[in-house]
Amino acid sequence: MFLKKIALAGTFAALASTTAYACEIGARVSIVGNEFPAIQTVGAGAQECSGAEVTTNLTADHQKINVPGMQGNPAEYTSAIIANSSIVALMNEDVIRPLDDLVAKYGGGLQKSQLITINGNIMAVAFMANAQHLMYRKDILADLGVEPPKTYEEMLDIAKMIRDKGIMENPIGGAYAAGWNLAQEFNNMFLGYGGAHFKPGTAEPNVNSEAGINALNMMKALSEYMNPDFLTHDSNATNAEYRAGNIALLNMWGSRAATQTTAEGVTDAVKAGHAVAGPMTVGGGDTPASTLWWDGWTVAKNISDEEAEATFVAMMNGIRPDILQDPEVAKQAVWLIEGYQPTEAAVGVFEAAKMGTTPYPMLPYMGLMHTALGNELADFMQGKESAEQALADVEAAYVAAAKEKGFLQ
């Protein structure tokens, strides 16, 4: 038995060293991407390659800089780490290359489900899945004798109980910051009520509908149980509230689930009470009020073949299966990498996939809709105008932008 273990350890060590030797690149690699733990792991893995310089620029502002940074010739960034929303911008501007030849040559370890195929071409390699789902304080819910909410209606009931008992004044958290976050929460709720953002087969907006009004009213009801500053709270600020023990229920990104209790200053009660569950449904619907995401990497079009090859090899090293042997890394995300065993923190995202959560729409004009939603919904959330008026404003703002970009005539 003991010998077997040693032999196993030896094999692993040998495997690790061969892969380390394998990553030898001959041209520069420059990566731009979002910053959260899993992406930092991938970036660090790419940087282990030797032979040429590998630089990373991982920042929350990645989508402001990735398109301009890839439009030049040669492109500044040889790879952009993106999600299903942000690949659209890169596709629209035609700055990423098909990866079929590189996958055939170097992509042996990839699973078929990792290949993002658009119109028959592999355009990106996904390495993790993500979704927003419920996080909650099991200690508080247990004290109240209630199950974690399965629907947003139940969430409201539990929030009311917590407030009435005087446990917390504002028990619900949400990334409702005006702009991208608020729009995303609307998307979740809107899809949960069965809405579709566009009239089928066209770029015509379709949010000023019953589903849209229901979604806004539910968001308004939830916001009554939030910190009054909710329109300035993005994911980071919402998590800070959760970690400080100020909120008990929140809809949060799966990619944040594992690190929720590891930051500095997390109270012991939160550490012991933190739990995750699947996304909630709303209004009696079956589809969760959430969206399904993948994160992956691309290779720039305007670079030499050597650079493209080096980039592909380095990125492959960043997502090689043996990074999962580090238990810290394994729980950073729901990895799509071969050999991944779901951890406790992954329950929410897996549940989301199982429940048939709608993927975030990969449409060329979805970005404009998202921006319009982010700008125009804040008035309603502040009680300055009706839901109908807010949604009419969204459609008008979207139509103006879509006309400019040539999606509508």
Place this chain on the structure above:
Amino acid sequence: MRHSTFFWFFLPTGAAMLLFIAFPLVSVVLQSIYAPHPAVLIEVENCTPLVGCTTETTIDQDATRELREREPLGRFVGLEIFFDRGHLAITEAREAWSSSQSWGEYFDKLGNLPFYRAMAFTLTFTFVVSPLVILLGLIIALTVNALNERLRGLVIFFSLLPFVVTPLIGSLVLFWMIDSRGILGSFIQFLAGDPSLSLKASTGLMWVSIIVYGVWHAAPFAFVIFYAGLQTLPQDQVEAAQIDGATRLQQVRYVIVPHLMPLVTFVALIQLMDNFRVFEPIVGFNAQAHAQTLSWFIFNDLGGETRQLSSASASSVLTIIGVAILLSPVLVRTWRDFKGKV
């Protein structure tokens, strides 16, 4: 000066102005009257993890490239972008006018259009902050000037700090201080006796916070300029005023302020320009739900997942026009003074 001498003398400046001022202006105007080509859309099959293959719409790159190569500037739209809802909103503003019963209702509807909402905030900010900055700067300058020589250096250093802090950082610092759990936020709650009071949740209080930040940040600038001006104040005039029995206030009113008047004009010009394109506090205060400005529109147009270059360019042109209108009274006056002297 001979013409050729003047030419060679002026050439470097002229070339720099052409390169850094004229070309960008031409470029931004050009980009605002051209928009991207109509998108050629096709239905394709996409395959993604956990979901499988679905039929989705995407842009036909080959067809789009062909269009782009034929007309690289895009399609000419004239002033269409300027008049659309994101900018001057001509159609919507006219509709609001014809459907409104009263002025109040009209302004209400106008306030729902992004450009006019942004204007309401920008103009309020500009016309409240600029005079306050001048006044506060003058008061600090007079106070420091009256201080003991030894103390002066130290006081000047500390009064300059708000101006030294990067605007974005300065506004972030204030943003966290006025948070309902921050030191200033809690203090204001204590003063008002209302534990649920939140500066960030109220549009009015958010405006006040941003204005306070604007004054805090820019007052040292006015102070430095005025303080420098005070060093050139002829002492005999002040002494003459003192002999005539002028009080301290009268000295300031009739001797010091007239002496500093050209500097006041200068500070007013810079402040009007700066405040009209206010931007950093909106980002720093996360205030987009309560206050938006033209500069913030540009940032937002370029920061979304789909960049709107034409719209951002149109906002830039509108900013330039706005600054020109704001500065025109001062410029006209300077021009008149100049004509008077000749």
